[in-house]
Amino acid sequence: MDNNSHEGPLTLGVDCGGGGIKATVLDASSFQIAPALREPVPYPLPPSKLLSLVAGMAKQLPTFDRITLGMPGMIRHGIVVHTPHYICRSGPRTKPVPELMSQWQDFDMQGALSKKLDVPALVLNDAEVAASGIVTGQGLEFFMTLGTGLGTALVDRGVLSPHLEISHAPMRWGLTFDDVLGEHERRRLGDSAWSRRVLRAIELLYPVIRWDTIYIGGGNASRIVPTVRERLPEANFVSNAAGMSSGVRAWSLSGR
Known part of the structure; x- marks a missing residue:
């Protein structure tokens, strides 16, 4: 494909x-x-393996000038403070591996990615990247994704706020938002009961954040049943493709 034809x-x-x-x-x-590529996450997943996987996918795509990568966890200035899935032996909710925990903690993913691909890189929490392409820049906007777990992002007047791992906060019965709303619970409960939990989570979070606008995305957003959607008239449901397509606007919202 001729990249010269694209701005x-x-x-x-x-x-x-x-x-x-x-x-x-x-x-x-x-x-x-270019058509989107998808690869399953290979577990266990040290940082070096993720870097190699991304580099391999990049070779199959047209040339580019920069990269935006969104990943689960607490990412601060491109550095992985904590990631919940990639430290596990066989995938989400399996046993964490001490060696992986030490490899991922404080890993400069942004710097390593830029060096690996020889282009400027921006690494953010995956929900923050997705939110970047959705928000309008008006008021306080709250974005939540429902998938393997719960992802969140907060944007104030078009500027990404410091990331908060709301997914790790307690919600009920000593369980976190991630525990209660994750894909494992949706499968166990069924869509109707799980959807009522999503509604309850939103009711619990609103007094803490008091957003002007809320967006709901992620692969499981479409699983929220109509009876619950009717009780969320102000929620904006967005496409699950936002994680990739938002990679351009993320640069301006993060001040880069």
Whole structure:
């Protein structure tokens, strides 16, 4: 494909989830100029393996000028403070591996990625990347994703706020939001009961955040049943493709 026909800079957008990694190349208007690739997450997953996997996917796509990567966990200035899935032996909710925990803690993913691919890199929490392409820049906007677990992002007047791992906060019965709303619980409970839990989570979070606008995305957003959606008239449901397609706008919202 002729990259000269697309307005630059061209951005490699990578969305890293608990089960799969998706990547594509976007022009300056966030238009996808190549078919998206998807690879399953290979566990166990040290940082070096994730870097090699992303580099391998990049070789299959058109050339690009920079990369935006979203991944689960607490990411601060491109450094992994904590990631919940990639420290586990066989995937989400399996036993953490001490060696992986030490490898991931304080790992400079942004610096390593930039060095690996020889382009500027931006690494954020995956929900923050997804939110970047959705928000309007008006007021306080809260974005939540429902998938393997709960992801959240907060944007104040078009600026990403410091990331809070709301998913790890206690929700009920000594369990976290992640424990109560994750895919494992949706499968166990069924969509109707799980949807009522999502509604309860929103009711609990609103007094703490008092957002002006709320967006709900992620692979399981479509699983929320109509009876619960009717009780969320102000919620905006968004496409699950936002994790990749938001890679362009994430640069401006993060001040880069």
